[in-house]
Amino acid sequence: MAPKGSAVIIGVGPEQGLGATLACQFAGKGLHVFMAGRSEDKLQHLASKIRQSGALVTPVIADATVESDVKQLFKLAQQDGMRIDIAVYNVDSNIPSPLLETDTETFTKLWQQNCLGAFFFGKEAIHAMQKCRQGTLFFTGATASLRAKPPFTAFAAAKAGLRALAQGMAREFSPHGIHVVHTIIDGVIDGERAVIQFPDFVNAKGADGLLQLEAIAETYWAIHQQHPSAWTHELDLRPFKEPF
Amino acid sequence: MAPKGSAVIIGVGPEQGLGATLACQFAGKGLHVFMAGRSEDKLQHLASKIRQSGALVTPVIADATVESDVKQLFKLAQQDGMRIDIAVYNVDSNIPSPLLETDTETFTKLWQQNCLGAFFFGKEAIHAMQKCRQGTLFFTGATASLRAKPPFTAFAAAKAGLRALAQGMAREFSPHGIHVVHTIIDGVIDGERAVIQFPDFVNAKGADGLLQLEAIAETYWAIHQQHPSAWTHELDLRPFKEPF
């Protein structure tokens, strides 16, 4: 059976990551998933796995910070005239750095990946969704968007920009039927990245102290299912043991 | 089949209201619902309706601002040793009033209903839920908790207190396995109260401009279903057309 709609996700990397988990989930719900990332190997591997389940998936090599890549991704997703039900900007890059040691390249790169790319992605998603006056547009955000603490000042500045962008889009496009959502991930996701970047932290937290990938994906789906009369624009997601 | 657990809701009034809608929904999910309100007529009418669907329901006459009533409600809910899965403080009372015209009785009553009662209810719910180290405790809040605007200053002061209470409880009891949730209802609920209190406003908004009862209840259920590794503490709920 042909899918009735599609999902576009950017920021799909390792199989044990949020992007990949959302891709699997949306595919499982019957959507054709256009999933974008920078690593062809990872995308192809994930695409094979999803296809084995009988779902439709299109891997797209794309850099979220390159506008033409983002435009191309949405062009692909729309070429069969399919409706885009969900779009997720899931790029998250964090580099801890004391302020005086933060160079311009790092400060700029964090902004490009966490905020500028979201601007490219959001515009394309809204262009596409406006045609049907429906769709859910997610931006995966972080607690740093609410509070800037060293050594995460540059990250916080980028995520605060993302949050404002998502909020402005919600105010502008909700009345047009587009559900814009900003999630505040408060804690460490139990994925490959954390294990590689912060192995000691992951061990110290224990399994219960990390956000489980499927658990996050369940909530994204539940929010997508909301009736337009009671939409959530912003919500936090946090392991029960996480101090906040 | 006997229910596996129960739900306790206070602030159950008209059939076309959020408390009643949550009661029906939780009953439909197989929970024994202990529903409390001040009007015996309304409770009995609703109880009959729920019983017709084959569900277990216990109506309890209670005033949320009377501590002994709240204690009695939870005593009843626990007398069969049943687990309390969900508790909802759904009392919401709003009286618009320019500040200089707000008398002490009104200011106090709004606090009692929106905040003090939540303190009574929250304590009892946590006492009960701690035994099983699980349960979801909802507080139905409002945008006024974030921004105080005349003529809703007294209401905002009460709802801001409620929000702080819920937040403090979440920080204290989440690590014990109790999921504490504060919902920010931003808009007017399409229920009997709005139709009576603000008929012109309801007409002006149109059906799409009001929060549908079932839509809110769906989200409460979805949040209750969240895995402890990714709990939401706070989320807004708003009609897509609502300016914010």
Added chain:
Amino acid sequence: MAPKGSAVIIGVGPEQGLGATLACQFAGKGLHVFMAGRSEDKLQHLASKIRQSGALVTPVIADATVESDVKQLFKLAQQDGMRIDIAVYNVDSNIPSPLLETDTETFTKLWQQNCLGAFFFGKEAIHAMQKCRQGTLFFTGATASLRAKPPFTAFAAAKAGLRALAQGMAREFSPHGIHVVHTIIDGVIDGERAVIQFPDFVNAKGADGLLQLEAIAETYWAIHQQHPSAWTHELDLRPFKEPF
């Protein structure tokens, strides 16, 4: 020389406290100070000291949580037809308490002292100030108004209510020429109360780690001096070493 105006302060206790420091400062600026508190001894002692400097001061025994006391205070302050330039609600009561150990009396008392009394005081101050379409109305607040953390949940619920009250008043009465200010004291004030209540904490912080009384008073005065075209409604005050 007769004072041109007056200041009304409630929450004046020990000489080494914020209320007393504000009283001395306003008296030094030439205002007739009406200072209210619950301890006649402390008030008389402070009044003698202020009178020695040649300033006019009227001590008033009053409980901020008793509406008639607050009304009487403002009646006194206005009986000579003098303009009220400044009014400060400086009552601050904090009782740390884990939530399940917090009884109704404590929860209610904290609200009465931090929020209900401010409602009484604010109404009277605005009634008085509206006549001249000018005046500055301060509410001494706390960081807990922004974030509720155990064991300060009850305190936070009260201070969050205070903040909302102040914000609603600012929105309603700024256009009438009344400057409503909410200060967020973030840290421990270097006064008698801290020394008695938290001696170890005071020692650990060191002199630099506590808010100096005169330093706070200077900022209150600077904010009172602001031109109406650039009023501050809310500002934080924090020792430079305080983590936040």
Added chain:
Amino acid sequence: MAPKGSAVIIGVGPEQGLGATLACQFAGKGLHVFMAGRSEDKLQHLASKIRQSGALVTPVIADATVESDVKQLFKLAQQDGMRIDIAVYNVDSNIPSPLLETDTETFTKLWQQNCLGAFFFGKEAIHAMQKCRQGTLFFTGATASLRAKPPFTAFAAAKAGLRALAQGMAREFSPHGIHVVHTIIDGVIDGERAVIQFPDFVNAKGADGLLQLEAIAETYWAIHQQHPSAWTHELDLRPFKEPF
């Protein structure tokens, strides 16, 4: 008499503007003012005026978004070994634009001017101030940092980034004796820019409805005068008639 210290301001444009007003004020307080902007004509004109009052001033042609310009500015300000007492990042650029009409150049430029330049400036200011373990570093911010509303989404994303940057810096460097301040200008400044950009708006507001330049400058000075035991990190500034 030689000045004891200096002030560095970037974002100095028309004489009727906040940068120029701060320059005049700081010069009047006895500081050697290094004032930077992009227009040589405007800077020279202002420098002449300030010199006539007997104060020391050094105009510097600089683009806040060019890192080498910012480094050069601080190099100049430090070449005589003078202490930098105050540094103000006063660049504020706003371009209203519905999101789908906002191009990448505009989105990027707003970020560069409101946020990236502040990163350059903040780093240099802190490098300089750390030597003396003192100094006040101001960032002129806007209400949009707190709430993103169309057609100001791109501006809000940039200002939210600025706010996070300032907050992170405050947390990192306050304990080192550097006072980092974020001002929230809520309203329109009564300067040349507003008159040119929004003449109708300026007329509609009336003189009382705009922020007076000198009034803002007074508050900057008062905040600079604060004792380290009671520093303000963030405050709003708003005409008394401004709805908020």
